[in-house]
Amino acid sequence: MTMNTNRLRLALTKGRLQDKSVELFEAMGLDGSPIRNPGRRLIHSIPNYPLDAVLAKAPDVITYVEHGVCDLGIVGKDTILEQGKSFYEVLDLGFGRCRFALAVKEGSDFYGTYKTRRIASKYPNVARAFFEKKGMDVDIIKIEGSVELAPILDLADAIVDIVETGATLRENGLTPIEDVAQVSARLIVNTASMKLYQTEIEDFIARCEAELEKRK
């Protein structure tokens, strides 16, 4: 909330989560048309609710909320796990479901060797935390694009990546052998905003919760 406007500001992850979020807003009785038809505007004001939305890439959603330039954010758990956090993660919105999995080349025995394994991932922190918990030393290599390529080219022994249906893995001769973490969209709140604009934010959360309860 910028001072004196009494409107909450929400950062929304562009793309996959965007449509589902707008659906949720509309089910909550909010007019989602400004986000559906953004035009050239960068800030989209909901006409029938004191909320302004900005669209951003997932990691930026976290940055905006952490710095308090946005009060609320909708972002995937995958990004939260990778970036760490100093904000409140209040609700699991239930959509955008997928999982982090450890995947290897079909037929390879990942655990049956003393060699230090090399793991390719777009999410090096998630991969590191997973193996640290297991007490296993691994080399982690950050890949920006198609991570599946790394085991095929023998750059890595395994990958840690987002899996939705597993089709891409199968097509590339890879198979998931272990779940690393479950992922879905989360509603996050800046720590100071939560305290300073408690009434407004609690109202928004309550509306979300009421709708999520209906969906159960």
Place this chain on the structure above:
Amino acid sequence: MKYTINTPEGTRDRLFAECRDRRRVQNALTALFRRRSYAEVSTPEVEFYDLFLQSGNPMPQEAMLKIVDRSGRILVMRPDCTTPIARVAATKLKTLPLPQRLYYDETVFRSGAEHRGSSGEIAQCGVELIGAAGAKADLEVVALAVDALRSCGLERFHIELGHAGFFKSLAAGMEMDGETVEKMRALIEGKNFAALGDLLEPYADRSACAALARLSRLFGGVEVLEEAQRLAGKNEALTYLHDLCRELEAAGYGDFLRFDLGLVHQIDYYTGVVFRGYVEGAGDAVLSGGRYDGLVAAFGRNAPATGFAIDVDAVAGCLSAGEPPRLGVLVHFAPGQLARALTAVDGRAGGTCELSPCETLEATLSLAREKGAARVLVLEQQGERLVDVP
């Protein structure tokens, strides 16, 4: 790349307005602290790493900026002021009668995450009230926290109170293993409403469960204390907060008070009341403190203590910037007239008048034009005149 021109990540040059605003906050705070009989102490910027390890300070080691000295010992740039002051209180001040009221105005250093836009050098002003247990000491310090933010010129802020004992007493009744307690604590700290409910589901038959499940939502006005009381029954920590609140309200501090019973950060460090200050315009707490009765004891002296620290730059960022002084007059003085020239400068407001280093009046006039000064004061052997800069 040349390393000589840029400053390292997390550091910055602060010029003019930033220094002025920071100093304004520091002056307001330290004047108030002195008025309340707190005495200033200053500890080294570099300390042994072991000091912070021994103290049970919850700061992770990767957040500390380290140096290895010639003999191979690990030093850190002071990551917080409370631990060194506890060391001083337990050693150098051990013959002084308690309580001791101490304040500091220092820089602390953090080795922060890259590219987050946060500064690794944080100007902190704070107080420690050492050797006083109980409600009166807590009242003094919480009231001081409110007055401190007020003295800086802030109006729209909250001081939010919690109590480490509330969570601890509830968790003790759950018969959970340590790992689950920590998981639960992290979910409460992160106000992770839904996941907390899921975690507690198998424990639904325990009496403390209802209160714990609501704990992340128990923040707001004094009514949350009543709700907590309904859920948890009679509880020492709640009664304590209630009494504290009543006293503070009677003293006129009520409007600034809020509560967050889910304030469970650093739960092993704090032993009683914990509090934070939130200001409109800052994305995070600008003030944080609480009671840590075990800290001074870690250095060999039993002394309960409480205190808080204020992030000076965060507060300064919430205030409207002060107007910079504007240069109005240059003083051009003849040989032998230094004393008169200095008197002229000293007699005007700081920053509005300065000496001209030029030999000729023409050069001074041209300098005045360049710097935007409207007039030149010319001091001759006899007499003086004010010349308007054309």
